[in-house]
Amino acid sequence: xxxxxxxxxxxxxxxxxxxxxxxxxxxxxxxxxxxxxxxxxxxxxxxxxxxxxxxxxxxxxxxxxxxxxxxxxxxxxxxxxxxxxxxx
Amino acid sequence: xxxxxxxxxxxxxxxxxxxxxxxxxxxxxxxxxxxxxxxxxxxxxxxxxxxxxxxxxxxxxxxxxxxxxxxxxxxxxxxxxxxxxxxxxxxxxxxxxxxxxxxxxxxxxxxxxxxxxxxxxxxxxxxxxxxxxxxxxxxxxxxxxxxxxxxxxx
Numbered sequence: 707x708x709x710x711x712x713x714x715x716x717x718x719x720x721x722x723x724x725x726x727x728x729x730x731x732x733x734x735x736x737x738x739x740x741x742x743x744x745x746x747x748x749x750x751x752x753x754x755x756x757x758x759x760x761x762x763x764x765x766x767x768x769x770x771x772x773x774x775x776x777x778x779x780x781x782x783x784x785x786x787x788x789x790x791x792x793x794x
Numbered sequence: 795x796x797x798x799x800x801x802x803x804x805x806x807x808x809x810x811x812x813x814x815x816x817x818x819x820x821x822x823x824x825x826x827x828x829x830x831x832x833x834x835x836x837x838x839x840x841x842x843x844x845x846x847x848x849x850x851x852x853x854x855x856x857x858x859x860x861x862x863x864x865x866x867x868x869x870x871x872x873x874x875x876x877x878x879x880x881x882x883x884x885x886x887x888x889x890x891x892x893x894x895x896x897x898x899x900x901x902x903x904x905x906x907x908x909x910x911x912x913x914x915x916x917x918x919x920x921x922x923x924x925x926x927x928x929x930x931x932x933x934x935x936x937x938x939x940x941x942x943x944x945x946x947x948x
Contacts, residue, residue, distance in 0.1 A: 767799065770799060770802055770913065773802055773876070773910075774802045774804055775933055775935075775936060777802065777804045777908055777910070778804055778806075778936050779935045779936050779939060780828060780829055780830065781804065781805075781806040781828075781906065781908065782806075782936055782939040782940060782943065783827075783828040783829075783830070783939055784806070784808070784818060784819070784828040784906070785806060785808055785809075785943060786828070786939060786942060786943050787818060787824065787827055787828045788808055788809070788810045788814065788815070788818060789809070789943065
């Protein structure tokens, strides 16, 4: 569901369709994703529209960037070790 | 298909022969020095090695890794829990990430590529635990090391 929402906004009905689940079931799934902060829901008229909440994914990305930098630090220390061996 | 959030990859060209780089990453005493840990057993395929992290701020963390691959002078890989920080907690049932070091001979020496994969399986609550700092913090550390490298005569 999240992959499809990454492309564009979907109604709950649209989300349900490929799985052939009832609107009620789909609604339950949507509520779970909403509670997890992964999607945002807006109601226009009687239709519920869902879109991806970009913040949690940005957090995952931020975490990965920090982690990558940590590896860069380790590799820089490796470089330093190779240049100045104490006992070679 | 692995997503963009499932792995990190970074690399460095080291001004040293392949044999020397291999030793630096697979001889546990040398590994300890640059990685910042105090592992007490050698890297042997199938072995599990453990030790405290020696980097400031993370000295309460124990690293435990299972050695997966040792292809001399080409590839070295281990599995671990990248953020097992709480003492007394059993992380053995939690997903691991795979760290793979690959060596290639290039102009200027040896290129070391590090890939760590499997992050998608790690729950978000676990991810943040090990990293009270952030990318900025590590950027500063990196700057420090680089400055040190530039300052010391070759």
